[in-house]
Amino acid sequence: MARPLRVEYAGALYHVMNRGNRRARVFRRRADYEMFLDRLGRFAKEFDVDVLSYCLMPNHFHAFLRTREANLSRFMQSLLTSYTVFVNRRDRTSGHIFQGRFKAQVVESDGYFATLSRYIHLNPVRVQAVKALPVEERRRVLGEFRWSSFRALTGLAAGPTWLKTEDVLRDFGTNAREQMREYRLYVEEGLMREVEDPAEAMRVRSILGSDTFVEWIRREFLLQRVNGEDEQNELRRLQSGFEFDVVLRAAAAATGVRATVLRSRRCADRQARDLLVALVRRYCRGTMLPGALARALGLSYSGFVHASDRGRARAAAGDPAWAKAITRLAQGVEKMSLPRQV
Known part of the structure; x- marks a missing residue:
C-alpha cells in the first residue's frame, strides 16, 4: 500500500482520518467510543495538539487538528497504538484494528474551518440507511448523535474540556449563542443538498487549500525532499504539477x-x-x-x-x-x- 505523504510543521492544521482494518468496526460498544475520546483528549494535552472537531463512526473516524509543534505522526501513533492495546487486552485478542497508516490532509488556515468541520459533522447522516429519511428525521439523527463534536459546537450538549471550538465558530456571529445557532443552521443546510468532500476539488488530496497554499507547501517543504519509494508518486505530482x-x-x-x-x-x-x-x-x-x-x-x-x-x-x-x-x-x-x- 502506498505510504501517505506527510508534511509536518508547527501550527499546521490537519484533517485526519483512519478506517478499521479490512473496513471492520473500530468501535463496537459505548466503552470503545468513550475510551478513544479519553485517549484523544489525553494525548492532545501531552503533545500540545488542538482538537477542533471530530466524528467517530463505527468503522472509521475523522478529526480536525492543529499541531503546535511538528509532531502529528508521533501524536497519532501514540493515540492509535494506545487504543489498539486497550481493545486487544480487554478482548484478549491481537493484531491490527486500524487499516494501515492514518490519512492526513494539511489544511490552509484561511477559508476551511467551517467547510471541513461541516463535512466531518455530516458523517452520521451520510450513512445509506439515513440518507433516505426525510429531512426532519435526518436533522434529529444529526442532533442526537453522541460521538461527534457537533452537539458541543451547537450548544446541544456540553463538550469535553479539551475541545477547542473558537476557530470553527468565530465567523458565525458576535457572541457564543449566536455563533452556535448560525453554525447549526450552516451544518443543517447540508441536509438539503449534497455537501462535497472539500478534498475532491483539490489536485493533490493530501493538501486542502488554495493554489497559493499548495505552492507554499511545495516551496517550503517538498522541493528538496527525497522520500521512500512509496511516497514518490504523490511527491512528484507536487513537485512538478x-x-x-x-x-x-x-x-x-x-x-x-x-x-x-x-x-x-x-x-x-x-x-x-x-x-x-x-x-x-x-x-x-x-x-x-x-x-x-x-x-x-x-x-x-x-x-x-x-x-x-x-x-x-x-x-x-x-x-x-x-x-x-x-x-x-x-x-x-x-x-x-x-x-x-x-
Whole structure:
C-alpha cells in the first residue's frame, strides 16, 4: 500500500482520518467510543495538539487538528497504538484494528474551518440507511448523535474540556449563542443538498487549500525532499504539477476521442467531455485558473461550472461506471506526469 505523504510543521492544521482494518468496526460498544475520546483528549494535552472537531463512526473516524509543534505522526501513533492495546487486552485478542497508516490532509488556515468541520459533522447522516429519511428525521439523527463534536459546537450538549471550538465558530456571529445557532443552521443546510468532500476539488488530496497554499507547501517543504519509494508518486505530482496538455492527452487516450475533438465544445461525446472537465478541475488548478481552464475547453465559465456539477452529481450518486472511468483516467494522468527514470 502506498505510504501517505506527510508534511509536518508547527501550527499546521490537519484533517485526519483512519478506517478499521479490512473496513471492520473500530468501535463496537459505548466503552470503545468513550475510551478513544479519553485517549484523544489525553494525548492532545501531552503533545500540545488542538482538537477542533471530530466524528467517530463505527468503522472509521475523522478529526480536525492543529499541531503546535511538528509532531502529528508521533501524536497519532501514540493515540492509535494506545487504543489498539486497550481493545486487544480487554478482548484478549491481537493484531491490527486500524487499516494501515492514518490519512492526513494539511489544511490552509484561511477559508476551511467551517467547510471541513461541516463535512466531518455530516458523517452520521451520510450513512445509506439515513440518507433516505426525510429531512426532519435526518436533522434529529444529526442532533442526537453522541460521538461527534457537533452537539458541543451547537450548544446541544456540553463538550469535553479539551475541545477547542473558537476557530470553527468565530465567523458565525458576535457572541457564543449566536455563533452556535448560525453554525447549526450552516451544518443543517447540508441536509438539503449534497455537501462535497472539500478534498475532491483539490489536485493533490493530501493538501486542502488554495493554489497559493499548495505552492507554499511545495516551496517550503517538498522541493528538496527525497522520500521512500512509496511516497514518490504523490511527491512528484507536487513537485512538478500537471499541465493541461498532459491531462488532455491522458483523457484522449482513455476515451478514444482525439485530443483536438475532445477539447472542442462541438465534441459530441458529452461523457468524455465531462470526464475531461473533472480531470482538469482536479489536476490543473495549480497551473491554470478556472477561467483559463474554461477557455482552453471552449467553454464559458458558467458552462465549465455546469459540466463540473454534472460530474459531481454522478460521483455523489455513486455511479460505478463514472467512478471506474475517473480512476482509469486519473491513473493515465499520473503515469504521464511522472518523470522518466534514467
